[in-house]
Amino acid sequence: MDQLTQFARRLAERLGGPTGDVYRPVSVTEVRATILPYRTHRRALALDSVEDYETMLLRLAAEERGLVKTLPPAAAERCRKELTQPNPDLGALDEIGEATLQMTSMAAARIVADEAAAAREPAPAAAPATAPSPRVVPPAPKLQAERPAPGPRAEPAAPPLQVEKTPPRAHEDPADYANSCQRCRNPLPRGRQVVFCPWCGERLIPFTCDRCGTQLDSDWKHCITCGATVKDPYRFV
Numbered sequence: 001m002d003q004l005t006q007f008a009r010r011l012a013e014r015l016g017g018p019t020g021d022v023y024r025p026v027s028v029t030e031v032r033a034t035i036l037p038y039r040t041h042r043r044a045l046a047l048d049s050v051e052d053y054e055t056m057l058l059r060l061a062a063e064e065r066g067l068v069k070t071l072p073p074a075a076a077e078r079c080r081k082e083l084t085q086p087n088p089d090l091g092a093l094d095e096i097g098e099a100t101l102q103m104t105s106m107a108a109a110r111i112v113a114d115e116a117a118a119a120r121e122p123a124p125a126a127a128p129a130t131a132p133s134p135r136v137v138p139p140a141p142k143l144q145a146e147r148p149a150p151g152p153r154a155e156p157a158a159p160p161l162q163v164e165k166t167p168p169r170a171h172e173d174p175a176d177y178a179n180s181c182q183r184c185r186n187p188l189p190r191g192r193q194v195v196f197c198p199w200c201g202e203r204l205i206p207f208t209c210d211r212c213g214t215q216l217d218s219d220w221k222h223c224i225t226c227g228a229t230v231k232d233p234y235r236f237v
Contacts, residue, residue, distance in 0.1 A: 002190070003045070003046065003052075004056060004060065004064065005067070007057070008060060008067040008103070008107050010036060010044055011031065011035070011103070012107065014035050015035065023102060023103050025100035025101065027097065028061060028093055028098075028099050032057065038054075054093055055088065057093060058079050058088060058092065059079075059083065060101065061075065061079045061096065061099065061101060062082075062083055063076045063205075065193065065205065066104055066106045066107070066206050067103070068101040068103055069102045069208075069213075070099055071099065073211075075096040076099075078096055106204070181197040181199060181200060181202055181204070182202070183200050184197060186198075186199040186200070188204070193205075196234070203232070209225065209226065209228055209230055210230070211223065212225050212226045216230060218232045218234075218235050219235065
């Protein structure tokens, strides 16, 4: 599981809890101060520094991979613009402290898919055991002077068995794919941003109106809530 998904999973666990609501909106300030502070959760998040933690939170608030919905939309856009810089200014988190993050159903599906992929990974094979060398017993002493009989010769240990590994077939290595398309159920590449399914063309990251934040279909030309002209920046036809 990559660090951004692990960050979202930890946040979902903290929001859910025994009686909580994983989908309730929380502010960026709440996440940093009380819900998922770095000092308390740095080991679980596997992050080495505060800068790494704040970079993960900045990516999450930028709606990377559609794990959360950030409101107002201008806050998400602010984070996205900052992440395009060679050295992002992490102080942007202070500027958007009142913006809210809300877990999406896509985040829940991605977390479940990553956990299933990790469960399918085969356990490492145990090393083959080598046969112990036979113990050499020295000859018993003789009372008369005579040439002693030679003792048994130690046999060399048998070499380890070489087990030929069968190469995995296409789309069967869980390290290559993180989850599957919700529409066609085909596996999706991991380690990169996947906006559209490479198999059926379904849009995986929500397309929303810049004015009011309403989720729209990728090929729509106007928002169904406020009527604003919209265009999917990732669709070229």
